[in-house]
Amino acid sequence: MVAITVILAAVIATFVLGIGDDIQQDPQAGVSIDDGDPAAVDVSLTSMGNADGVAIVDTDDGQVLNESEDVDNAVLGSTGMTATVGEPGSYSVVAYMGDGSDLDETSVPDDELRATAVISNFDVEDPA
Numbered sequence: 001m002v003a004i005t006v007i008l009a010a011v012i013a014t015f016v017l018g019i020g021d022d023i024q025q026d027p028q029a030g031v032s033i034d035d036g037d038p039a040a041v042d043v044s045l046t047s048m049g050n051a052d053g054v055a056i057v058d059t060d061d062g063q064v065l066n067e068s069e070d071v072d073n074a075v076l077g078s079t080g081m082t083a084t085v086g087e088p089g090s091y092s093v094v095a096y097m098g099d100g101s102d103l104d105e106t107s108v109p110d111d112e113l114r115a116t117a118v119i120s121n122f123d124v125e126d127p128a
Helices: 002-017
Strands: 030-034 041-047 053-058 082-085 089-098 113-124
Touching: 030 113, 041 053, 041 113
Parallel strands: none
Antiparallel strands: 030 041, 041 082, 053 089, 089 113
16 A cells, blocks of 8 residues: 555656656658659658758768758758758758757757757769
8 A cells, every 4th residue: 555655656746846858759850852853852841740840961971951062941940841952962851859040051960959860861863
């Protein structure tokens, strides 16, 4: 009887004190990758899930792509946004939780992000 009371008290304390609220989930988002033209791949954000956005990252150096690397809008922050990657290479689509406002020229993970998760990978071929 005492054991049941102690266990019940622990369960109630967990709910009252919010213990366990700090457990972090991996960010999840839905993307569509159109590689119909292997030299220019379109990445569209179709679902935010629990993520604050997604970023397209060069897998060689871990850097978020920027406009100088033949991509428009490599950080997608709302459903319906699309980025076209035309620079040959291997890339990851990374979902993030947190403030991604300065991700356009930084590596992932950024200090301002609470969590990141790779949700997809793709390659862009050299058109030559």
